[in-house]
Amino acid sequence: MSATRDFDSAPVLSYLALPDDYQPSPQTAPVEFLRKHIRELPPHLLALFSANTTPRERTVVPEIRSRRLKYVESKPPEFSLAEAKSTWPALWEGRERPGTEQAKAEKEWADKEFMGGTVQQQVGKLGELLRDYEEERESERVRTIRRQRAEYIESLPEEDEESDEDEDDQAPLPEPSPIENEAWFQRNIQERFIYGFLESIDYDKVDWNEQWDEDLDREAEERWFDDEEED
Structure with missing residues (x-):
């Protein structure tokens, strides 16, 4: 049985007083639905979306991305060096x-x-x-x-010899x-978490937690990602 079939949209639609045929559907288009209604749903209903979305897919939801950023900035113990x-x-x-x-x-x-x-x-x-x-x-x-x-x-396909020769001609980078x-490693871990690529971590405790909506600062989020591009 697919994750889409496992997802029960009835509690979500009932809570928001939406019809069964509402579009975007929380069952078949969950990410689009979250983009529109994430602020209107309580955590226990938002947690249902773990059944039919992945952390990577949810990254496109601005509120979820912002929550992850706030969590990273709180310096949780699992992100210590x-x-x-x-x-x-x-x-x-x-x-x-x-x-x-x-x-x-x-x-x-x-x-x-x-x-x-x-x-x-x-x-x-x-x-x-x-x-x-x-x-x-x-x-x-x-x-x-x-x-x-x-x-x-x-196991990945090898690059052509010409490309290898070009790389050999380049001066070696300093160690x-x-x-x-350490700084690069921690930054890499944080970025992977924010974008949904980090394994062995509980995304649900952040993605569906309203705590990380407090003092939501979109400018701070933009500054963080601007710093990432400069690095």
Whole structure:
């Protein structure tokens, strides 16, 4: 059964006192419907549209795009550098060993929390073991993701030889600094989220949340995207 058939438009149309044959239909043209009525619907009815729209499709709705921008600007924990590198390692081009932050957290937990801080010598050894295990576990996860990404890239059609020669003639670009790498990575994560391309994240808690409509500033949104183009 398709997502369109799974979507029940009756509660939405009833709430807005619209006829069953209303166009654009919330069932067959949900994005167009949202563009017209998103401000009129409560969150529990808006959430129904998760069944027949994708985060990428909803990006064209100005209110949803603005909500995502407001959410990004609130600096949520999942977009912190450490969390983002762990959640989206394939997008991170840094050089440190994967799992460093998680391993540190594991060791701190063992040192400070495990067994109420007693038996310090044994706990210290446990902390070391947990740290090593977490680093290896995270390293393996990142290796798997990057291997899959490399296999996908290799499967793409090759460019013609003339294009390759032109690229070889170009001077190599300077290596970005660690700070530049981090700034680019975080910007990339934020942009992917706003445009609906970011995986492994809950869009519904933002797209259907009226909280992010507060102090809606269209000029701020335009400035953010202008900065993106300049970068």
